[in-house]
Amino acid sequence: MTELGNICLWIALLIGLWGAAVAFMAGRTHRADLGRSAERSIFALWGLLVIASAALMHALLTHDFNVEYVAAYTSRNLPVFYTWSAFYAGQKGSLLLWALVVTTFGSIALVVNRGKYQELTPYVAGTIAVIAVFFIATMVFASNPFERLGFTPPDGRGLNPQLQNPGMVFHPPMLYLGYTSISIPFAFAVAALVSGKLDTGWLHAIRRWTLLSWLFLSCGIVLGMWWAYVELGWGGYWAWDPVENASFLPWLTMTAFLHSVMIQEKRGMLKKWNIGLVVGSFLLSIFGTFLTRSGVISSVHSFAQSNVGYFFLIALVLFAVGGFGLLWWRWPMLQAEVQLESMVSREAAFLFNNLVLILIAFTVFLLTIWPIISEAVRGTKVTVGPPVFNLVNVPLGLGLLLLTGIGPLIAWRKASAQNLKRQFLWPTVAMLVTAAALAAIRMSYASSILAYALGAFVTVTVVQEFVRGVGARHRLHGEMLPLAFVRLVGRNRRRYGGYVVHLGMVMLFAAFAGLAFKRETEVTLKPGQSVDVRSPYGWTYHLTHQGISQYDELNRFVTAASMDVSKDGKYLGTMKAEKRQYLDSMGQPTAEPATEVAIRSDAREDLYIVFAGSVQGTEQAVYKIVINPLVWWVWYGGLVLAFGGLITLWPSAQGPTPASRRRAEPAGYVAQVGA
């Protein structure tokens, strides 16, 4: 089977090259036969990569340990669920997944847009073929998943225990889906630039794609945070690690694009900027893969250094030169149709939103690669830690939160005093009341108070929008309130879905602001001994060490430490934190012991217990106990965000809104009651 997979990769490489060549020729000559050939090449690529993936999956599931990849990531006693996930646990498999997903999305994009955007599609197919060729060539020449060993080991090395977690099964594919689907908007941007068809048509073609990849990236990032939190046992979910940052960067630029694209649709401004954002997001997704795969920056996650890094670096340079070169070439065709009229307008709010998002992206980027920069400039590597990231990003994040409230409600062009009063009176009141209340109970961090006050501001703007919209439908159409609500959202999915996303962001900010109140203790306890931990809410947890037990479980040997937990004298239950030693089928340890954290979570705080080890084999245990306020809000904020994204993404029954609609709404509130 692996021979078949290997052959498929080689054929795919040739077809990809053919497809890219005929596609660009078809674009230039407008020859329909070439266009069809290019389209079929993409479908063929997809088919070949499906066969190759099936071959790899077959090798994994049949434990063909003669294949280096299979031996390196699986073992006989690995649960089937995780054997599946081994497909993308390593570099070689993830490259195959990348290529597969790019061609899948490419094929879908070509089918969906068949008959539309005829001048663009050949170039879209060509760009996708080029991207696919890059990944296939990287596999064939540097990192082939079907490579065989000179011998057959009796068993594989097994999957890293830390990857044996449901979060890790879904987190990488989500991120890959996010990274790869940016290729489609990028392909359309390239097509628009090459063909010179720079009206808003291409924007409409990619709006939903961008949203889709934004949604995948968001889910991937939140799942990654969840995995880090429950699996790594250091008590947090975000550490500004290079790999985390790498996934955050394209998310930021795409968020910026999703906002600025509205300005272009409504007002014909920011054309160059939008193309730049699409190209930049794609480059950042390649950069993210490069960062994780090359080892240029030391990271806890760093995978082994390999020459795959050079392939990515070359691709990065080529795509950057290509993308921005085209943009520079078409610069004169991308003049704004109108100028910014007032600083008190939706345009200005969105401009500032973009500025802040890009600044966050820029600072995160710069700080992430600071070791490289400082080494190049001063000859010594200087690394920067989370404090610097927070120092810069906390004020920027708070500014962004404020704009989240202002942007959707302020009038286009120039807001009148009346508009401002109508839209922002109650949100401002809510903000001030929240700030005053928190100051009154002596909340200790100014930035946290500010975050909650701004959160209240945004929440009230969103609630006000829903209330007014539902009220308007109720009055005009005589609909019952629940029906009015459903129709309101259903008929304006993009707008109200966006509001739901904003609510999710508020929940996330609330959680981040809670990080300031985290408490951490380390204790060594004999059985029967106990420790008191004070929560920032004022109550006290009383934890009593019960003892240590050891037993076998599936593919691991478990050492578990139990604690009885009570809160202010009320018994809550027993919490069990584990150390797991994973074993191979011969009973030999396969890796260092892994930590299994005990977590007791509610909307207010998490009690997070790590069992760090026993003292010289006795039942005396070392614990790390963390009180993590508001972590719950990260996961549910993420869910709300994803739900809002889905609402926006859901195809509307009445079809897309007319492309040419560029009507500026009059100052003041307009109830979009729909038909």
Place this chain on the structure above:
Amino acid sequence: MRAGTKFIIGGALILGSVGYLMASGIKETGVYYLTPTELAARVNTDHSFYNVGVKMGARVVKGTITRDVATQTITFRASDGVQSYPVIYRGLAPDTFTDEVDVVVEGRLQPDGTFHATTLLAKCGSRYESVPTRTT
């Protein structure tokens, strides 16, 4: 003044303050990242460098790890193949910390030649991408 100009001024102000924050942050908390050899070269030429916090990236020498669980103290020797230092770390070691892994320790080199670490990171890199070796 035109709105576009105002926006540019506002943007420049934000940009300036972000740049200032970043520069001061890096200056205050940026940490040198050195190998043991580079660290040895620095302290040999400049003795005041003992007081500077650094990050040292090195590999744990096999068989040198000792753990005192009661005081939560870990000691080991970290080497880059040329120069090596004994490291003393108080706290919980990550799961991946074991013989011959790459570690990054943050702390200060003492004049007595021991490295007092306040943080200890171990890379899981070797685990993710290693080629299986023949075992019989």
